[in-house]
Amino acid sequence: MTDLLRLATAGSVDDGKSTLVGRLLYDTKSVLADQLDAVHRASADRGLAGPDLSLLVDGLRSEREQGITIDVAYRYFATARRKFVLADTPGHVQYTRNTVTGASTAQLAILLVDARKGVVEQTRRHAAVLALLGVPRLVLAVNKIDLVGYDEQTFTVIAKEFTAHATALGYPERALLSVPLSALHGDNVVDRSANTPWWSGPTLLEHLETVPVKVDPHDAPFRFPVQYVIRPRTPEHPDYRGYAGQVAAGGVREGDEVTVWPGGQRTRVVGIDTPHGRLPEVRSGRSVTLLLADDLDITRGDLITAHTAPQLSDELSATLCWLAEKPLRPGARVLVKHGTRTVQAIVTELTARFDEQKLSTSDTPEQLGLNEIGRVRVRTAEPLPVDPYRLNRRTGSFLVIDAANGDTLAAGLVGAPLPVLDADDLVSPGP
Template sequence: MTAPTLTDGGDLLRIATAGSVDDGKSTLVGRLLYDTKSVLADQIDAVTKASVDRGMDTPDLSLLVDGLRAEREQGITIDVAYRYFATPARSFVLADTPGHVQYTRNTVSGASTAQLVILLVDARNGVVAQTRRHAAVMALLGVPQLVLAVNKIDLVDDPAAVFAEISTEFAAITRSLGYADEQVLEIPVSALHGDNIAHRSARTPFYTGPTLIEHLESVPNEQGAAARRGDMGLRFPVQYVIRPRTADYPDYRGYAGQVAAGTVSVGDEIVVASSGQRSRIAKIDTPDGELASAHAGRSVTLLLSDDIDISRGDLIAAAADAPEAAQQFTATVCWLGDKPLRTGARLLLKHGTKTTQVIIGELQALFDEQNLALIEAPETVELNQIGRIALMTAEPIPADDYQVNRETGSFLLIDPQGGNTLGAGLIGDALGPLDLAPLEPALL
């Protein structure tokens, strides 16, 4: 048994997991790796031996992914762990995030680029506070697809009734958060025994939907599809200016970076968003040779037909729909710092490849993810809280609304002294589009 590479499958889907402590998330991730043959034979042998030594009849697949457990016991901060697996239909990058409420910031980090998130609940406990918190965070981050994996379904007396009750409750929550029914799927699973993970289970005849892996293989890859269709205009943050200054390339001036959105082709008219200077794409270079065009996610070097002033941090955009540069804007921020955020704080803001000074203005509202309500005019935004704030930057930022473009609508807030990341921000009022009508009392 050998681990597949990411080229084994078709297109790439970025997914993440979230759930409360002891919901079986490690076992589920281990099961996904095991059922897709993405772990080596010696790893399986080691897990099997350890499981037998513990008196278990089946391999404890959580051991495949619980390497961070020792760090947790030592009190070391847990970061997001990334897992890679593939099927014949698709390749996957899975962000495995901690389950405890104190690691909400890691959940935000892992889910920020995800196109689908698997939320776990224990069938014996149902939807809990952490489930509502995670669902709210996913809605704020604009995650297009959710899966509710009702785990340990084999441990309840009436699995059909339990699954129906949990599904109904979760659907009410996701609808309140703005999700359409087709964006959410509930699946009864047993990660320990593999029920409805890769194979349909005879123990859940009441469930007629796809297995988890079937759904992962077939769910629309919304970000990738949008990029391939060219629905989004070009966004190209300049990472580095290349000037070889050699005899072979005396006049070479290229702008290296990754296409954040849209498509760029030779001959396209572009604009430098911050200055308004215009030119056309003369050449698209890569280490493997020239390209006629490049899509979102591709790292390239752009050469222009005019010699204009561009440096690291500038944004090259499609001339037809370039974002407006602004110094004052509203944003939704998840606060990651141990010290609370207050009005007047002077920080650094990193947007794409550009870093500039920023002053925090009014703290407008806090999001109460349990009651799906806003708390107006808070004095502070504390660790793991999500709030709407006003900011003013020292230099104009050419940014899109996060609801329109996740890549160029996000930013980081950084401690200017220590360089630590203090906040993850979404430009625009991400709280505004949510239907913040309180949930039914029975659901709280």
């Protein structure tokens, strides 16, 4: 049975992310014939001699017209060794919020740079965001190596600079790999290139197929945010009451004792329903309906847990990646969306701001601007059942929302330090 790797791409604009993704899809034969025909037609309309593989990813009309990616595009492909879910994220600074979205569940990120430009400001910013989100492994794809004559020295200088920056963010060297490639021509993407005889490392796909990754452990504490209460009130089910949602972490069996938060009521699981029948147990990522032994007052936004209790608090210390044009200042009144619950909140204090370029922090800043990362204290109108982000990404993260218009202002991580990666997040290869 093949396993699954979730990965994301990031990098500065025009570094070739969409072309790289298109090349992976094309060379792994993951493209349908009608999709490829459409790409050939669109490429011919542009006057190109061959297919523009970036169009396999850039699906929005505005993206195709501008030749850039402005949204997160998810693609699925597989080889004989592994299945992949890939998020292609934008390169423009103003779309860093999309990078946060795409990388939030990634186990590995591919960070592209143009071999002619090397590591730039946006490269360092994306690396900091990836470290902040706890993405365990990074691959630096030094793209367009053909445009520098496949020069080994150029690649070596870029790889060393990036490794120094990533290790300063907390990444151990065993979590990093740099690969020289040309997404346009396919050098070292899927097939090894004769143009880089000096490169003895793996191709990009070889690395993706074999890199050891940490998956969500099945023995993690069970977390189940309630999305909907099902009460059909039909003659066939006059007393049915189920709680629908997706298992955020861990697993639960029929008969297990659970606790419902924020009230702290205890009860027992008596059934696990799906559209295809009842299950004896369920694991992380599965959408189900739980049936409980007691008739409790449970609504959307409640959290059902087992094994280990979350932290119930109305005072959160968190790291924010600020994603709005309007700066954040102390005293801002916002909404906090945690799981399926949304509550009113106030940002009481800005405790630190992180400079992702200089890798330094400043205490008690006056504000956080667009794409800046900082530590804050947030007081919520109601207690929230949270876990530290390092222990659980799903229940350790939240969104900050503008109460006036519903816009997303920031991504928040409960208790997360400013970018530094825990070595325990990695899985070492066996002997």
